[in-house]
Amino acid sequence: MFIWKDGDLNKEQEAAVMECGSVFLIACPGSGKTRALTYKIAQELSRLGTQKTFVVAITYTNRAADEIRERVEALGVDTSQLWIGTIHAFCLEWILKPYGIYNNALKHGFRVIDIHEREMLFEQLCAPYRAEKISIFDCDFFFTSEGYRLCCLDERKHLRVRQILIQYFSTLRENRQIDFEMILFYAHKLIKFNKNITHILSMLFSMVLVDEYQDTKEIQYAIVAAILKAGESRMRAFIVGDPNQAIYETLGGYPIEHSDFEAMAGIQLKQMSLTRNYRSSEKIIHYFSKYKVYPSEIESFSASKDYPSLISYERGVMKADLLEELVRLVRLNIESLGIAPRQICIVAPWWVQLAGMTRHLVARMPEYDFDGPGMVPFANNIENFWYKLSKIALTKASPGMYVRRLRWAAELLKDLTAIGVDISALTAKSLLRECNAIEIEESDGLRYLRSFFEDIFAALEIDFHLYPTLDEHHEAFFQSSQARIDKLKKDGAEFIGDIVAFRKVFQPRTGITISTIHGVKGAEFDTVISFALLEGMVPHFKDPNGQQNAKRMLYVLGSRARKNLHLISECGRHNGIREEYKPTRQLASCRFTYNATDGS
Incomplete structure (x- = not known):
């Protein structure tokens, strides 16, 4: 049985982890929900009485899945019976691939x-x-x-x-193709008309954990609920999220009511909460709480609780002067407030606003690095074999990366086996050794990857062109990557094709982060600086539920900051019909005493 040390969990976290039944957990920002998820998974894995059952954890992103898995492994718990990933990866792995033969559109392959x-x-x-x-x-x-x-x-x-x-x-x-959204469609269709599928899955899983439930779509709830319902008393659920952070409504995401999910899944869930924020100062919490939609309790338990946070709001900066204002705020935080560059994030609603600005920031502050999820220079398709291989190609062998890279190698071997490649002479370790032995001197990222892919398959004595799936994936990877690089360069990120930019994708951030509001969700920084907070952008001008979603976006934005928060609604930015954007209404109407940052 997995046992933790005193002080590893607070009373709220421990109560949720120790609960024997199913749990519906509402967790405020910075409350340690990832820690609670990690310990719950570790405990459930240690309780498994047979090697034939699995614990399933569904996360919103692949990065979150990797982080949680590694945290569980760091606790000394065997993760061989843990499946963790996104709902799309889950549906592919457990429903479409094994049972696609029962659907006419999938039965001949896809x-x-x-x-x-x-x-x-x-x-x-x-x-x-x-x-x-x-x-x-x-x-x-x-x-x-x-x-x-x-x-x-x-x-x-x-x-x-x-x-x-x-x-x-x-x-x-x-x-014989499907897109990302159709994964969910076919998964739901298969389990709807083949009841045995959910019965079999319910026998395989002891528990299903769902992270960030507020971003889940109705069809995703339906898929998970159908498996839980088929499991009756055999399965339990651990559902975690924060309805105040539901910012994916326009894409179908919404925070389901506790009672509605109970009815859908046919199980009882104990509603619990995490109310202690370990991230932000009391002043930051007081500020972003003004944008709550759901009436949740938040209490500051941060080490920075009493930090004298600077919270500023600037409405008078002209668009032409925005670059200098951002440079000033970055330098203020680094040089006067002692904030490390990697603990600063610059945020805007849309990537189109960030791309050009990033180019100017790089030119104005060459002494600092800039990183960002929107600056990924190649196609991110988790099902593409070459994308998976690129993770090993672009990371260096090191003790800290060994377990992760070994897992990636094992996944590649699994894919090769499914394609029909004879890998009987290979192991994950031997594949990794072959990859580590490759040395390429190339500054262009795509040319580097082409050479790496050719070299590794030459070393393995495999002609990947003989396998249609590998050949199709190869062509799709490079076409998509080149198109993405061309687009980012057109937007102003000329540096994006360099091998340095490629390597940054799978490395911990070292520089100032550049992100959209949606992209920064789940992250945290000492200082957050946001611009283009304008009506029509926050919220989007076509959003029918705009004002409520604007509050949620401002809540997410503010709750990313530990110490300082700088908000800007610049003047002089016009839409397509030459009307000037006005400040975001929810922000402009917020009653708060902001700090001056110019020394006045």
Whole structure:
């Protein structure tokens, strides 16, 4: 049995972890929900009485999955019976791949297309309707258990978009392809019409844990609930999240009510909470709490509780002077307040605002590095074999990375086996040794990866061109990556194709982080600096529930900061019809005594 030391968990965390039944846990920002999840997983793994059952943990991102797995391993607990990843990865691994033969569209095999391939197909299908101003952005959709819903808020375009989607789905079906959203559609369809699937899965899993439940879609709830319902008393659930941080509503995410999930899953969940914030100063908590939508309790237990936080709001900066204002605030925090560069994050609502600004910041402050999730220079498709291999190619052998890289190598061998490649002479360790032996002198990131991929397969004496899946994945990876680099360079990030930028993707951040509000969710920094906080951007001008979602975004933004928070609604930024954007209403109307940062 896994046992922790006194003081590892507070009373709220310990109560949630020790609860024998199913739990519905509402956790405020910085409350240690990841720690509670980690210890719960460790405890459940140590309780497994057979090697035939698994603990399943569903996270919002792959990065979160890696972090939690490594934390569990650091506790000395065997993770061989832990499956952890996103809901899309779960549906692929446990539903589509083993049971796709029961669906006519999947039974002859399928490939998941990446974002670039998706966009190229939509551009082709939208081309005849340019006069009607139909673009690929109008074609976004998400699935519910009843069918798909359009993300386009202009109802005048709906008829044409639905016609385009009919062609889109037909083309994918002809090519035996599915996109990211269709993973959920087919998974739900399979379990709906094949009840034995959920019964089998419920026998395999002892517990399902769901992180960030407030960003979960209805169809995702339906899939998880169906498995829990089939498990009856055999399975338990541990559902964690914060309804105040539900900022993915336009993509179908929403915080389900406790009672609704109970009814859907056919189980009882004990509602519990984590109310102690270990991240932010009392002043920061007081500020972001003003944007709460859900009435939750938050109490500061941070080591920085009494820190004299600077919280500023600037509405008079002109767009032309924005760069100098950002430089001033960065230097103020580093030089006067002693904040490390890696503990500073610059945030804007949209990546298009950040790309050009990043280029100018790099030029103005060459002494600092800049990192960011929006600056990933190659295609991020977790199902693409070459993306998985790039993780090993772009990271160096070191004691701290050994376990992670060994796990990646094992995943690659599993993929090769599924494709039909003979790997009987290989182990994860031997594959890793072959990768570590490759030395390439190349400054261009894509050329480096091409050379690495060729060298490793030459060393393994495997011609990957003989395997259609590997060949298709290879072409898709490089086409998508080149398109992404071209786009980022066009937006102003000329440095993005360099091998240095490639290597940063899988390294801990060392410089100032650049991120969108959605991208910064789940992270924390000593100082957060945000600009373009303007009505029409926060909230988005097409958001029908804009004011409530603006509050949630400001709540997320403010709660990322430990010590200092600087907010800017600049002047002189115009929309497509030359109207000037005004400050975000929820921000402008907030009653708070802000600090001056100019020494006045």
